[in-house]
Amino acid sequence: MQVKIGDIVARKSYRLDLLFRVIDVKITATGEQVAILYGDEVRLVADAKCDDLVVVDEKERNSRKQKEKEKVDQSYYLLTQDYQLQREKQEYYATSSYSHNEEFFHIPGRVLHVDGDPHYLQKCLSLYEKIGVPVDGVHVSEKEMPEKITELLDKYRPDILVVTGHDAYSKHKGSIDDLNAYRHSKQFVQTVLNARNKVSHLDQLVIFAGACQSHFESLIRAGANFASSPSRVNIHALDPVYIVAKVSFTPFIERINVWDVLRNTLTREKGLGGVDTKGVLRTGMPYKNHSNQ
Known part of the structure; x- marks a missing residue:
């Protein structure tokens, strides 16, 4: 069967471990014939x-998607639990230990999500909306990100910036410490x-930055x-959302423990x-619902 752009495929040499979208054939x-592949659920380019x-049929794709959905739902459940606890804590403080009944409002941090993959960007935007995180999403190729980021920050003025897309480490290009051995880590840095x-x-x-197998230490420096990826493993397409949602919903007077953020992600440490x-x-009061007046 001939492979064509848009097909969902798996690699025989890797025992069909991951699903990929065919982006180009050269x-x-x-x-x-060599196919350029983007991970269907992980931020890996290969x-x-x-x-x-092997072109993967719809039945197999649906089976894998169901397993993936279960993992995503678990992360979403943990995140919403955390958010509910944060809301209750904020309500306690904002009402002086429930001593008055004045209503208050929350202003979560606004996100600018810059993604090298338009398909993943839409998946992330849907999850941001479901969680309730205010977000602006922009598709920019990884190579164009460095030159465009300043004007995007001026335009959107976010509290949180996500810089992600696809990446990969290639052993034959250099050591694990060599930025030139990575597909897009240099651009992310x-x-x-x-x-x-x-x-x-x-x-x-x-700032959250990186994708699958990215050079974690350089991004932090x-x-x-x-950032991703300390052990140079693949990260899930939605992991950046879980990271920044935790930041967006945590009060500015509180410091976030790194593990508290990582435990809600699909890839973890x-x-x-x-x-x-x-x-x-940020929390404010009073809350006035003028639509009911």
Whole structure:
């Protein structure tokens, strides 16, 4: 069966472990067909010879999606539990230990999500909306991110910035410490550096950066609060959402323990890490619902 752009495939040499979308098919100088692949659920970019690929039928895709949905639902459940506890705590403080009945309102942190993959961006935006995080989403190719990030920050003025897309580490290109051995880590690092030149303080602009197998240490040194991937493993497409939702819903007077953030993600500490960071949620009062007047 001929592989074509848009097919969902798996690699025989990797025992069909992950599903990929075929983004492009190229002919090498030796006449071989090579497909450029984007992970269907993980933020990994890869290439493979077309004769190593199997087109996955709809039944198998649905079976895998159901298993994936169960993991996503579990992370969502943990996140909403955390948010409910935060709301109850804030209600206690805002009402002076429930001594008065004045209603109050929350202003969660606003997110600018810059993604190299339009497909993943839409999935993330749907989850942000479901959770209730205010967000602006922009599709920008990884190579264009460094030059465009400053104007995007000026335009959207976010509290939280997500810089993600696809990445991969290739052993044959260099050691694990060599940025040149990564598909897009260098662009992510430069994007973070440019963002930090604009907003230097880690608590005035919270940054998540990276994708599958990204160079975690360089991203943190560049100024990211949270990044992937400490163990150079794949991260789930939705992991950045769970990270920044925790930040968005944590009051600005509280400092977030890194593990409290990671435990709600699908990849956890092997794929994600960070530094202690303040939340960005603000609470105000009184709340006036003019639509009922």
